[in-house]
Structures are given as structure tokens and as C-alpha cells.
Amino acid sequence: MSTLSPFVAAFRQAAYPIGGHGRRNMQVLKEVLNELDDKLESDNYGTGEGIESFQAEMAAFLGKDKAIFFPSGTMAQQIALRIWCDEKGIRKVAYHPLSHLEIHEEDGLKELHQIESILLGEKDRLIRLDEILEMQADIACLLIELPQREIGGQLPPYEELVAISAHCRAKGIKLHLDGARLYEVLPFYQKTAAELCALFDSVYISFYKGIGGVAGAILAGDEAFIAKSKVWKRRHGGDLISLYPYFLSASYYFKQRAHKMGQYYGEAIELAALFNSCHLVTTLPHVPVTNMFHVHIALPKEKLEPILTALYAETGVGLIHYLRESSEGVCSFEVSIGDAYAKIPKDVLKHAFERLDAVLSEAK
Amino acid sequence: MSTLSPFVAAFRQAAYPIGGHGRRNMQVLKEVLNELDDKLESDNYGTGEGIESFQAEMAAFLGKDKAIFFPSGTMAQQIALRIWCDEKGIRKVAYHPLSHLEIHEEDGLKELHQIESILLGEKDRLIRLDEILEMQADIACLLIELPQREIGGQLPPYEELVAISAHCRAKGIKLHLDGARLYEVLPFYQKTAAELCALFDSVYISFYKGIGGVAGAILAGDEAFIAKSKVWKRRHGGDLISLYPYFLSASYYFKQRAHKMGQYYGEAIELAALFNSCHLVTTLPHVPVTNMFHVHIALPKEKLEPILTALYAETGVGLIHYLRESSEGVCSFEVSIGDAYAKIPKDVLKHAFERLDAVLSEAK
Structure with missing residues (x-):
């Protein structure tokens, strides 16, 4: 973990990532296998x-x-x-x-x-x-x-x-x-x-x-x-x-999440609106049509990274762990809503976006 | 399990398969993951x-x-x-x-x-x-x-x-x-x-x-x-x-077994000699040079299968679960020694090969 950049480290330490289903770690597969009989054949x-x-x-x-x-x-x-x-x-x-x-x-x-x-x-x-x-x-x-x-x-x-x-x-x-x-x-x-x-x-x-x-x-x-x-x-x-580590986890998480796509879609619309309420921020599409969208922030990477690093530490909300410079002086990243979003307390989320707007207003 | 042939079913029920490391089931991967922290990243x-x-x-x-x-x-x-x-x-x-x-x-x-x-x-x-x-x-x-x-x-x-x-x-x-x-x-x-x-x-x-x-x-x-x-x-x-289900299990079993190949090799020589002591049976090579060899039995499949099915049930030793007709009236299969072989009590093994020789002598 010592080789992580401060930006990535701050994201990982944030209690509330906005996207995804949680970390891609051993627990993801263990949870699947724990449901199954040891003697089930490959x-x-x-x-x-x-x-x-x-x-x-x-x-x-x-x-x-x-x-x-x-x-x-x-x-x-x-x-x-x-x-x-x-x-x-x-x-x-x-x-x-x-x-x-x-x-x-x-x-x-x-x-x-x-x-x-x-x-x-x-x-x-x-x-x-x-x-x-x-x-x-x-x-x-x-x-x-x-x-x-x-x-x-x-x-x-x-x-x-x-x-x-x-x-x-x-x-x-x-x-x-x-x-x-x-x-x-x-x-x-x-x-x-x-x-x-x-x-x-x-x-x-x-x-x-x-x-x-x-x-x-x-x-x-x-x-x-x-x-x-x-x-x-x-x-x-x-x-x-043996493909069982893959198809068993596919089957397991399909059952858990395929029916939740409507919820994720609604949450993506809500979250995109929060982003669009901030200075310098736009989303693509403006109103998402799925659970995903892209965020564009009109600041160069070297200015935006320390701002977000501080924001994650202050609010406990992690927006993203990488920034692409999609054009001169504009950074972008992808948000894909999964189970993690619903776990963020509403007041924590609201506060994070108020602070994001405030720090971006100052950075203009 | 209802679709298994009597031959395959008898092999699966035999307490002592002679080859391999045991069944390829969920336990193989669970054992690897149980050693690892849930939070270990993909x-x-x-x-x-x-x-x-x-x-x-x-x-x-x-x-x-x-x-x-x-x-x-x-x-x-x-x-x-x-x-x-x-x-x-x-x-x-x-x-x-x-x-x-x-x-x-x-x-x-x-x-x-x-x-x-x-x-x-x-x-x-x-x-x-x-x-x-x-x-x-x-x-x-x-x-x-x-x-x-x-x-x-x-x-x-x-x-x-x-x-x-x-x-x-x-x-x-x-x-x-x-x-x-x-x-x-x-x-x-x-x-x-x-x-x-x-x-x-x-x-x-x-x-x-x-x-x-x-x-x-x-x-x-x-x-x-x-x-x-x-x-x-x-x-x-x-x-x-994510390739972790594969490389983590590779690493785990490499550490467990790479150093045991000399033992498996010696056991293959011992087991091939037991096969070669039976009527109608030859191994290729006659004396193995690795932990594997092929067994040839000079009987057609329709005669050999019921003989082996009965032998597995009688002795508890499972030789193989499939037979190839490698040439007219001769069946063959592959034996690859792993951890399973050392688990067979010596008297059980000796008895199984004495019985194999006896039933093949009668079948000539």
C-alpha cells in the first residue's frame, strides 16, 4: 500500500465510495463459495x-x-x-x-x-x-x-x-x-x-x-x-x-443485482443532478439514461487532484480514484452506480457535494 | 448423479482412487481462499x-x-x-x-x-x-x-x-x-x-x-x-x-506439491509393477520415468468394464473412470500419481491387485 499516490490512498480510505458494489477483493468470491457444498464438483x-x-x-x-x-x-x-x-x-x-x-x-x-x-x-x-x-x-x-x-x-x-x-x-x-x-x-x-x-x-x-x-x-x-x-x-x-470461479459468481451476483438496475438508474439521475449543481462540473449525459455517466470538471489534473484528495478526507465520500484529462484543462471520470451508493447517509452525501461546490467555486 | 454409468458410479464410490490429488470440487478453491484475508484485493x-x-x-x-x-x-x-x-x-x-x-x-x-x-x-x-x-x-x-x-x-x-x-x-x-x-x-x-x-x-x-x-x-x-x-x-x-482464482490456487498447490514429484515418481514405479504383475496387463512405459504411465489391458471394453466395476465395489480401490479402446480388443487408460496414492493402505492395495489378477485370469 506504500506505493499508492495520496489521491488513490485518500479514495481507498474514504468510507463512502459513490460508485460500484464495493471493493473487488477475496470476499467477493468467498461469499459465493461459502454458499456451496465443498463436495460440489468442478x-x-x-x-x-x-x-x-x-x-x-x-x-x-x-x-x-x-x-x-x-x-x-x-x-x-x-x-x-x-x-x-x-x-x-x-x-x-x-x-x-x-x-x-x-x-x-x-x-x-x-x-x-x-x-x-x-x-x-x-x-x-x-x-x-x-x-x-x-x-x-x-x-x-x-x-x-x-x-x-x-x-x-x-x-x-x-x-x-x-x-x-x-x-x-x-x-x-x-x-x-x-x-x-x-x-x-x-x-x-x-x-x-x-x-x-x-x-x-x-x-x-x-x-x-x-x-x-x-x-x-x-x-x-x-x-x-x-x-x-x-x-x-x-x-x-x-x-x-474449470470456469467455476467465474460462472458461479456470475450466477450468484446476477440473482442479487439484475433486478436492481431500475434502482441504480434512479440513483444515477439523482447523483448526476448533485454533480451538475456544482461549479465547473457537468455530466454526460446531463440526465443519465442508465446507471452510468461521465463527469467533466473544468480544472487541470494538478489542480483538481489535491482538491479531491482533501475533500475525500474531510467528508468521507470518495468520488473516484483516477482522473483523465479529456481535453486541455478538463478532467473526466466515469461513475457507475451499484450497491455502494445506497449505503451513503443522505446528509453525508449532501454535505460532500456542498463542500465540492464550495472548493470548486474558490478554485475557479 | 442419476445419469452416471455403473462403471463411473462405482469409481466415484471407491474409497481409494489410485491417481490424482482427490476430487476436483469446491473444496480445492475454498482451501486456498480460507488462507487469505477477505480484504486482499483482486x-x-x-x-x-x-x-x-x-x-x-x-x-x-x-x-x-x-x-x-x-x-x-x-x-x-x-x-x-x-x-x-x-x-x-x-x-x-x-x-x-x-x-x-x-x-x-x-x-x-x-x-x-x-x-x-x-x-x-x-x-x-x-x-x-x-x-x-x-x-x-x-x-x-x-x-x-x-x-x-x-x-x-x-x-x-x-x-x-x-x-x-x-x-x-x-x-x-x-x-x-x-x-x-x-x-x-x-x-x-x-x-x-x-x-x-x-x-x-x-x-x-x-x-x-x-x-x-x-x-x-x-x-x-x-x-x-x-x-x-x-x-x-x-x-x-x-x-x-481478475485471474486470482487461478494464480492463487496455482501458487498454493505449487508450494504443497512441487517438491513431492520424486515421491510420486517412486510410487508410479511401484504401482506400474503391480499392474504388470497381473494377467493381460502391461504398462507403457514398462518402468515409468515420471509420475504417469498408461495401462493396457487385453480385453474389449464390454468385458472389462463390468469386471472393474465389480472390483471397485469389492476392494474399495478405484483404478480409472473411463476406458479407451486403443486397439481391437485392448483397453487403455492413463494413471497420474498424486496425493491420493499414499492414502491407500498397503494391504488394501495388495488385495486389490491380487483380485485384479485373479479376475483377469478367469476372463482370458
């Missing part, structure tokens, strides 16, 4: 009652024929796109310029699968419907990310998704859903996961993001698609002898 | 004190600059071969026809990396030195598996490994060690892991095989090689937010 290379019944449950939740558990979404999504490219005989897909595949995967899609990506839309906004309708490139698959994380978790209207889906079906383009945070968009759309997924040919969901599991992902689609996914999972080195 | 995408110190410890054990933890050996080895192919500008490697890469990975090496494999030697024996010295193909890398699992865990003499290494260095061919069961060969060679690995440019070891961890692997080599491995690990979808 899965075995993707077989076994535990993994198979969880996959069936997730397939039903997503309204798809079949689902398969993966150690990571990176692996699951590359494989989904590869299968659709092979099926269409076209090595081209389209997605947003800030898609996880484009910015976080070291070009795995190109280097492992020789798949070219067409970037649709702009970095600072959602892909527009007209950009999809007017796209000239011959692609095998369009990937839509709901919510679009890197721009604060924005969402297109449901009617636009319906139009995108109809267009893709008419054109023979496969539609894949990057639903890493799928649960988190359901309260906004007022749809079930299955209703939303019916617009898509394949869907990926994550279990360590909104759900707060240890790691892991589900990929769902029709029977032939999942049969091929299984072969590719082995090729990628993802067909482990 | 690793985070390959960073964190726990994973970094374990990697450093394994690099030192293997005598290499650096090591990196992977969720699977399939992923680690494909990546090693890809790096060497890229470095040499040659998309060709050589290995044994029964290498893991050839028979258990759904052609991942070809499908993901477009690497062609040259199969050296024959399926029923080790690669011979002259086959390596006289190889005409221009390859980037030669992979040697120690021990050669699919033929009962056989090993070439150490002097042959030295000659192979010298030849590869002279020819500019990279030499990779598939050391999934590396610990298990050290007693035979009477070498340290570092002494053996010094002959190789890169090495992979597994933690769920001889060591009995939950899953996971280490890849080791020089600094530039490991830096590239890290990028490829992300591309493959192996750079998980």
Missing part, C-alpha cells in the same frame, strides 16, 4: 450440470436458443464477429469508433481474425440511423453497443433500434449486440432483455461490470452459432478445465 | 502485487527473465509459437504428431495464426534425434513436450535434449518447451527446472495437471518475448480483470 471443459444450467438460464433470459459461457467478452465478441464473417464470406464489420474492439483489444480482430473494421459515426456521439442506412461498405455484421460506454453510456431511442434491425435483416447484415451492460439499459427502454435481444442475431453480456462478478461473459444466439462458438472458444484457449 | 488486468510476485517467482524457478500467467496452456503455447514465427518471418513449426496443439485445440494454430505444423516422428514413439537433425523444412520453432503424455509420459535422455538444443541454436531455430508436466520430469533427469529450461528459448508450465490447481499456466522467456506475450494475451481475450 465443471469439466464446459460440461457439467452447473455450467450447463447457468447457460440455459441465460439463454432464456436473453430469449435465444443457446448460450455459452466465456472467460472474457473480448474473446466472446471476436468469435461472434468471426462466425458471422465466415458465414457471409466477407471479412468486414462495422462499429462505433470507441468500441471496445477498437480501443481495448490490441487489434485482436485484425491480428487473429483478419477482420477489417469500418468505423461508423463520430467519437463524441452515437452512430446515427442515417449513417447505417446510407453505409456503402459491404459488411458481414454490424455491432451496436448498448449503452455506448465511452460517451457516458448514451442510448438511441428504441424505435431507432427497431429500424436498424429491420434494415440489417433486409440487407442480410448480421446484427450483434455488445451488451456488456445490457441489464443497465432495460429500465430506460422498459423492455425485457429478451425483447431487446430479439432485434439482434447474437448478443454478449458481461458479469463483472454492472453485475459485479469476478469475471466472465455469456454469448448467446441460435444453435448453429453457439455450436461454432464452442469450437472457437477452444481455439482461443478459453475452454478451461 | 489483481486488475494482469497488474497487482499477487500476480506480479507469483510471475517473478515462476520466472526464477524456470531460470528465465520474465514469466506471465495465462488462463490456459492452449493460449500460452499458440502465442509462444506465433511470436517466434513473427520473429523469424516463417509460418512453420514442428512438433510430435500427438502434441496437444495437434489433437486437442481444434486447429487453433492454423485457424487463428495461420501457422503450419510439421509432424516429426511417429505416433507411437518419441521424436528421434536424427529426425530433428535431418529435417529439411524451414521452421521458426521446434516444440518439445516433456514428458510426451500421449505415449505414457516417455522422455528422451538428457544428452539428447542438449544435442537438440545445440542443433536448434546453430540453425537459428527457436526451441519451445511444452512443460505442462515439467515438475514431473525433474526427478528422472536429476536437474532443476532452470537447468532444463536453459536448453529452451521459451517454456510453458501448467498448474492443474501435476500440481492440482484450478486452472492456469505460466509462459516464460526473455523480456522482449514476454512483453509481446502480454499483447497477444489481450488479443486472445486472456487478459481478464
Whole structure:
């Protein structure tokens, strides 16, 4: 712990972090295992009652024929796109310029699968419907990310998704859903996961993001698609002898939290309003559409860090442990509401934001 | 449990399985976590004190600059071969026809990396030195598996490994060690892991095989090689937010068992002699050179299964839970000695083999 910066140390010592479900420590997995009989057998290379019944449950939740558990979404999504490219005989897909595949995967899609990506839309906004309708490139698959994380978790209207889906079906383009945070968009759309997924040919969901599991992902689609996914999972080195630490925690925290996304969404709206009430602070979106949003504070990092460090120590509320300089003299960070938010006493929260406003007013 | 065959059910009910370290159940991971503070933090995408110190410890054990933890050996080895192919500008490697890469990975090496494999030697024996010295193909890398699992865990003499290494260095061919069961060969060679690995440019070891961890692997080599491995690990979808269930169990069981390989080796020799004393039974190798060997029984599966089912119930000793028909009228299976063997009372073991000999004599 001696190597932590004062900023990170102050965040860790704060009694009340505003985001997440609590610390990612051993207790997260111990709590899952403590519920289980010591003699419960491991899965075995993707077989076994535990993994198979969880996959069936997730397939039903997503309204798809079949689902398969993966150690990571990176692996699951590359494989989904590869299968659709092979099926269409076209090595081209389209997605947003800030898609996880484009910015976080070291070009795995190109280097492992020789798949070219067409970037649709702009970095600072959602892909527009007209950009999809007017796209000239011959692609095998369009990937839509709901919510679009890197721009604060924005969402297109449901009617636009319906139009995108109809267009893709008419054109023979496969539609894949990057639903890493799928649960988190359901309260906004007022749809079930299955209703939303019916617009898509394949869907990926994550279990360590909104759900707060240890790691892991589900990929769902029709029977032939999942049969091929299984072969590719082995090729990628993802067909482990034991995946139980991941799928058991996924299952456990899914049951605990999937139904709480409406609450988190409401809390995100409340918290964003508190941020927006402060000098120099804006959120993106201004009114969140999921449990997440981005915060922008118009101060350079070297000025903002000591201010927040002092604020955490004074109020016991921890806002964030890192700052990105998103543009000259502006810092930003992401907030994702989970179980931690409801644990903050209202007066403590109110006081923290009054103090934040006061110190930022002075810093102008 | 109602779907188990009588044979598998009898094996599971037997008090004394001869191989392995005990059942692969929740207790394996619970035992690891129970030793740890609840507040111990997860690793985070390959960073964190726990994973970094374990990697450093394994690099030192293997005598290499650096090591990196992977969720699977399939992923680690494909990546090693890809790096060497890229470095040499040659998309060709050589290995044994029964290498893991050839028979258990759904052609991942070809499908993901477009690497062609040259199969050296024959399926029923080790690669011979002259086959390596006289190889005409221009390859980037030669992979040697120690021990050669699919033929009962056989090993070439150490002097042959030295000659192979010298030849590869002279020819500019990279030499990779598939050391999934590396610990298990050290007693035979009477070498340290570092002494053996010094002959190789890169090495992979597994933690769920001889060591009995939950899953996971280490890849080791020089600094530039490991830096590239890290990028490829992300591309493959192996750079998980949390790998702690795997590397913590790897570390825990490594400490418990790595030093016991000499004992397991001696016990394998003893047990193989017991098998060889029975009618219709031979082991491969006749005298094991590691803690593993294969057993061949000259009876067809439909005759042997009920015989063994009855034997397990009568004696309490479980030999195996599956039978392969390796050739017409001959069954085979693999035995890998771990902690379970020493728990069998000597008279129980002696009685079981006397009964095995008796029932096989009658079955002739």
C-alpha cells in the first residue's frame, strides 16, 4: 500500500465510495463459495450440470436458443464477429469508433481474425440511423453497443433500434449486440432483455461490470452459432478445465443485482443532478439514461487532484480514484452506480457535494 | 448423479482412487481462499502485487527473465509459437504428431495464426534425434513436450535434449518447451527446472495437471518475448480483470506439491509393477520415468468394464473412470500419481491387485 499516490490512498480510505458494489477483493468470491457444498464438483471443459444450467438460464433470459459461457467478452465478441464473417464470406464489420474492439483489444480482430473494421459515426456521439442506412461498405455484421460506454453510456431511442434491425435483416447484415451492460439499459427502454435481444442475431453480456462478478461473459444466439462458438472458444484457449470461479459468481451476483438496475438508474439521475449543481462540473449525459455517466470538471489534473484528495478526507465520500484529462484543462471520470451508493447517509452525501461546490467555486 | 454409468458410479464410490490429488470440487478453491484475508484485493488486468510476485517467482524457478500467467496452456503455447514465427518471418513449426496443439485445440494454430505444423516422428514413439537433425523444412520453432503424455509420459535422455538444443541454436531455430508436466520430469533427469529450461528459448508450465490447481499456466522467456506475450494475451481475450482464482490456487498447490514429484515418481514405479504383475496387463512405459504411465489391458471394453466395476465395489480401490479402446480388443487408460496414492493402505492395495489378477485370469 506504500506505493499508492495520496489521491488513490485518500479514495481507498474514504468510507463512502459513490460508485460500484464495493471493493473487488477475496470476499467477493468467498461469499459465493461459502454458499456451496465443498463436495460440489468442478465443471469439466464446459460440461457439467452447473455450467450447463447457468447457460440455459441465460439463454432464456436473453430469449435465444443457446448460450455459452466465456472467460472474457473480448474473446466472446471476436468469435461472434468471426462466425458471422465466415458465414457471409466477407471479412468486414462495422462499429462505433470507441468500441471496445477498437480501443481495448490490441487489434485482436485484425491480428487473429483478419477482420477489417469500418468505423461508423463520430467519437463524441452515437452512430446515427442515417449513417447505417446510407453505409456503402459491404459488411458481414454490424455491432451496436448498448449503452455506448465511452460517451457516458448514451442510448438511441428504441424505435431507432427497431429500424436498424429491420434494415440489417433486409440487407442480410448480421446484427450483434455488445451488451456488456445490457441489464443497465432495460429500465430506460422498459423492455425485457429478451425483447431487446430479439432485434439482434447474437448478443454478449458481461458479469463483472454492472453485475459485479469476478469475471466472465455469456454469448448467446441460435444453435448453429453457439455450436461454432464452442469450437472457437477452444481455439482461443478459453475452454478451461474449470470456469467455476467465474460462472458461479456470475450466477450468484446476477440473482442479487439484475433486478436492481431500475434502482441504480434512479440513483444515477439523482447523483448526476448533485454533480451538475456544482461549479465547473457537468455530466454526460446531463440526465443519465442508465446507471452510468461521465463527469467533466473544468480544472487541470494538478489542480483538481489535491482538491479531491482533501475533500475525500474531510467528508468521507470518495468520488473516484483516477482522473483523465479529456481535453486541455478538463478532467473526466466515469461513475457507475451499484450497491455502494445506497449505503451513503443522505446528509453525508449532501454535505460532500456542498463542500465540492464550495472548493470548486474558490478554485475557479 | 442419476445419469452416471455403473462403471463411473462405482469409481466415484471407491474409497481409494489410485491417481490424482482427490476430487476436483469446491473444496480445492475454498482451501486456498480460507488462507487469505477477505480484504486482499483482486489483481486488475494482469497488474497487482499477487500476480506480479507469483510471475517473478515462476520466472526464477524456470531460470528465465520474465514469466506471465495465462488462463490456459492452449493460449500460452499458440502465442509462444506465433511470436517466434513473427520473429523469424516463417509460418512453420514442428512438433510430435500427438502434441496437444495437434489433437486437442481444434486447429487453433492454423485457424487463428495461420501457422503450419510439421509432424516429426511417429505416433507411437518419441521424436528421434536424427529426425530433428535431418529435417529439411524451414521452421521458426521446434516444440518439445516433456514428458510426451500421449505415449505414457516417455522422455528422451538428457544428452539428447542438449544435442537438440545445440542443433536448434546453430540453425537459428527457436526451441519451445511444452512443460505442462515439467515438475514431473525433474526427478528422472536429476536437474532443476532452470537447468532444463536453459536448453529452451521459451517454456510453458501448467498448474492443474501435476500440481492440482484450478486452472492456469505460466509462459516464460526473455523480456522482449514476454512483453509481446502480454499483447497477444489481450488479443486472445486472456487478459481478464481478475485471474486470482487461478494464480492463487496455482501458487498454493505449487508450494504443497512441487517438491513431492520424486515421491510420486517412486510410487508410479511401484504401482506400474503391480499392474504388470497381473494377467493381460502391461504398462507403457514398462518402468515409468515420471509420475504417469498408461495401462493396457487385453480385453474389449464390454468385458472389462463390468469386471472393474465389480472390483471397485469389492476392494474399495478405484483404478480409472473411463476406458479407451486403443486397439481391437485392448483397453487403455492413463494413471497420474498424486496425493491420493499414499492414502491407500498397503494391504488394501495388495488385495486389490491380487483380485485384479485373479479376475483377469478367469476372463482370458
